[in-house]
Amino acid sequence: MIPIQIGGRPLAGGRLPAVCAPLVARTRAALAAEAAVVAAKKPDLLEWRVDFLESIADAQEVLRAAANVRAASADIPILFTRRCQREGGQPIALTEPQVLALYEAVAASGCVDLMDFEMGNEPGHVAQVRALTRRHGLPLVLSFHDFHATPADAELRARFEQAQRLQADVAKLAVMPQSMEDVHRLLGATLQASRALAIPVISMAMGGLGAVTRLCGGGFGSALTFAVGAAASAPGQIPIEEVRAALAVLQRATSG
């Protein structure tokens, strides 16, 4: 399993899995407060879900928010994500070209350390985000989410491979299991991809059924797990204190 690299250094000093806490505030003031509260819990990574920000259509306001998050982050690296509505994000008042312009402006601001974009977006847009993140020296997570089901094994494998083919630095899959068999398949596909791909992989099964993957996914090759700092960004996320405790138990038991 390969750690995620940020600025040429392994995230969390190479500890696997690293732990990421999302920021989901709707106003700039609330976001700054949320970032401070969550940063104090010392996640390895903060994910700023900008699709929750009500003023997302005001680029200057988003840049001010980015500076606020950076100032409150206590040097914890920041993952910038606009999750599209099709893949479980909030409805936003921006066209896709405007989203790309926002990615460019935020990347240029120097206030974030990596970016997430859905691999299922229009190929030209994925290529543009790849190009702009490269230009600004930012690693790119290419992600896929299914909030209703867990795709067949062949599609899970194809999605991990697609991210690598599109030149992602990290491949991420989030699915909704309908059974423990689905959870098992997601973990199996993650293990397989973590061995087959040249880039780090992240996966999770969402909801209550999938919650176990947020604790044991690292053992199956997932380089990052998402945990609640102040508020959840997806179903099934567990408070960061509990995730850290569980990871410590597993770490002690496996190192023997």
Ligand SMILES: O=C1C[C@@](O)(C(=O)O)C[C@@H](O)[C@@H]1O
């Ligand atoms: O893609 C992911 C993973 C996630 O959906 C989860 O299930 O933890 C949470 C999102 O905020 C993040 O962008």
